[in-house]
Amino acid sequence: MSANPRHRTVAVNVGGVYVGGGHPVVVQSMTNTDTADVQSTVNQVMALANSGSELVRVTVNTDEAAAAVPKIVETLQKFGVRVPVIGDFHYNGHLLLKKYPAMAKALAKYRINPGNVNIGKKHDDNFRVMIEAAIEYGRPVRIGVNWGSLDGALLTRMMDENNALPEPEDAKTVTLRAIVRSAIESAKAAEHYGLPKDRIILSAKVSGVQDLIRVYRMLAAEGDYALHLGLTEAGLGSKGIVASTAAIGILLQDGIGDTIRASLTPLPNGDRSDEVIVCQQILQALELRSFTPQVTACPGCGRTTSTFFQDMADQIQTYLREQMPAWKERYTGVEEMKVAVMGCVVNGPGESKHSNIGISLPGTFEEPVAPVYVDGKLKLTLRGDKIVAEFIALLNDYVDRRYSAKVGETVGA
DSSP states (O other): OOOOOOOOOOOOOEETTEETTTTEEEEEEOOOOOOTOHHHHHHHHHHHHHTSSSEEEEEOOOHHHHHHHHHHHHHHHHTOOOOOOOEEOOOSSSHHHHOHHHHHHSSSEEEEEESSTTSSSSOOHHHHHHHHHHHHHHOOEEOOOOOOOHHHHHHHHHHHHHHTTOOOOOHHHHHHHHHHHHHHHHHHHHHTTTTTTTGEEEEEOOOOOOHHHHHHHHHHHHEEEOEEOOOOOOOOOOOHHHHHHHHHHHHHHHOSSEEEEEOEETTTTOOHHHHHHHHHHHHHHTEEEESSSSEEEEOOOTOOSHHHHHHHHOOOHHHHHHHHHHHHHHOOOOOOOGGEEEESTTTTTHHHHHEEEEEEEOOSSSSSEEEEETTEEEEEEOOOOOOHHHHHHHHHHHHHHHSOOOOOOOOOO
16 A cells, blocks of 8 residues: 555545545546436446446436436446445536435435625525535435636636736636635535535546645645545546546655546547446556556567567456455455566566566577566466466466455455
């Protein structure tokens, strides 16, 4: 585990999952189905939960979506999926929460955007109604400020105040400060209406990496509310992955952040669960949490013109991820196992020795043998065309021997 100190925040119970207060950083995601389509939404929530999402958010924007929420939660429970489902409200949340009490009860948390309710205007009745619903049903709230829908009146007022200063700040800095002020003032308003601090999570979403880092450092300095991290629109493919990793990783290393989401734009027919895997990999790379055994594999070079080691590394990583749902029920600590699948003799034996179990495959023109190392020692050498199957058999045997204690027991070295 990483030794970096965590920003001190209040713990919030979201349907049995604790966010903040020193608890492990929580991975969450959001569906992109029409919530009114119960079957599609249930299927996607199940897929996200099975991939490791510990909280799943759904859009609640229409009467049909609100009416579907209890059916979605009930169906998930029938399938044994207990993941907390969060309602994402914009513009009409005060109406829907009041009109559909079964929906309000079924959701584990409400997300409110202060920029598109009437907080900060002449009255904040709509915001107050949503907070009162959270109080009535004992639900926490995420107050999520987004710079794409920032309270215009607040921003204008702060810009005017800034322009009157002898040395005004630049417009971007004022905008970031307005985001923070919107979040904090909304949280204070929620507390004024009776919602305790241990039911409030804050977020301040922007789309730029450096802006996100700045705004969350300011937000963390303002109080001890639990914080949700993530770019508001990370983007497609490698751009979205790199941007999310850079922003979230730096803040987590600063000790800031209690729950995270990588808001990746999926490719057409892409897998929504990719954003969950990215979050898990960020946390695992920072040694904050472990989710699945990690495979170390070399990038390849002129010594490894064959793609066999690449194919094997991919097969092993896929195999490990597929086994984890069953393994985590049977074995303790297996998610921290390190496996090496290396492509030649330069770094292969050394990396294999540093892993729990590793194999060094022959590079181009090297002797066609593959030594296997277990806990730093040469165990045997594999040859022939069944190397993958034989290594998986060795891997299974190692897992069964090394992590065979029942879940909850301490495993010896």
